[in-house]
Amino acid sequence: MKAILHSCVIVILMCTTAIAGCDKDDDDAANPSNSAPNNPPVAKAGEDKSACETNFTFIELDGTGSTDPDRNITSYRWSFISGPPTYTLTNANVATAKVENLTTGTYVFELVVTDAGGLSSSDRVEVKVNSVNPQEYDLDISFTSLYNYTNDYDDGWGGNWDLTYAVATGSFSLGNYTVSITESANEIDTEYDSFTYIEILFPNGYFRGESTIKFKKMIQENGGPVKGTFNLYQLSCDRIEFIGIPADLPPLKVTGTLNKATKKINLRIVGKAIY
Known part of the structure; x- marks a missing residue:
């Protein structure tokens, strides 16, 4: 008989606790102030x-x-x-x-x-x-780079080209630079209609323009001396573009060599730029 009474007491206590818990949930629903507190947002206005x-x-x-x-x-x-x-x-x-x-x-x-x-x-x-006050800058950089030549490159937009690409890094008075050269030429081996684009990136700007050099023609003719120009048509100061400012400058001179056996180009770019 004592064991039976003990079990009844436990059941009654458990029921009482459950009912009390339900009452607390009802209180939270009726009084939102008892819910989790609202946390303030954190504003981020971005980098300077x-x-x-x-x-x-x-x-x-x-x-x-x-x-x-x-x-x-x-x-x-x-x-x-x-x-x-x-x-x-x-x-x-x-x-x-x-x-x-x-x-x-x-x-x-x-x-x-x-x-x-x-x-x-x-x-x-x-x-x-x-304040922008562009000044003439004496550009003179030399670099060596491997080049990559792809015959009949598919650009993914319905066009096919013979593509030549090279990239190199170095440093000059404006800081470390990366120069990239891209030539898109007619995919027919005997034709050399092409567009050669040169870009020189450095910490606070860039020089961009078109070159007269036809790398595909040189590769098919087994390399040799490189001679051409680099006509600037864009420059940048702190990531803001200026188009047309370099138009009155004479083209930069590009000289060097292309070695088909090693797939290397050695180039020097010299002339007046604006920065």
Whole structure:
């Protein structure tokens, strides 16, 4: 009889605990303040930026890195904090805004993100605009590179070319550089109509242009001396493009050799550029 009574007490206690738990859940539903607390969002206005002053300069302000632990950001607001009074801010109420019509100076913009619970967070980004005063630059680089020649290359867009490609790295007074050469030629072996593109990338810009050198013709004629020009048509300052500025400069001179047996080119590019 004692064992039976002991079992009954345990059952009653378990039932009481379960009922108390249910009452607590009902209280949480009736009183949202008893639920998990709302966490504030974290605004991220992106990395500081720099640009060169031109009449078409624009900077993208990127707040897409902002987060909310509750995944509940409801608004973005960009605003001007300090800097020159000349600017135009658009798309200020979305994550990615655009600033244009900038002038020389340092701007500061602020991003405020707000969540569904009314909590907010802010972050600022600095935009530095440098005055553009292109100067002539004496370019003189020499490099050796393996080249790759592909007969009847399929470009994936319905075109077929004989493609020659080479890339090399080095350093000059503007920093480390990477030079790439690409020639797209007619796929018929006896024709040499081609477009040869040269690009020199360095830390804060690039030189781009077209070359008169026909690498396919040289390869089919077993290599030899290289002689041609490199006509600049684009340059960059802090990732902002300038098209047409180099037009008055004489073409850069390109000399060197192409060795078909080793598949190597030795080139030197010399002349006036603008930076």
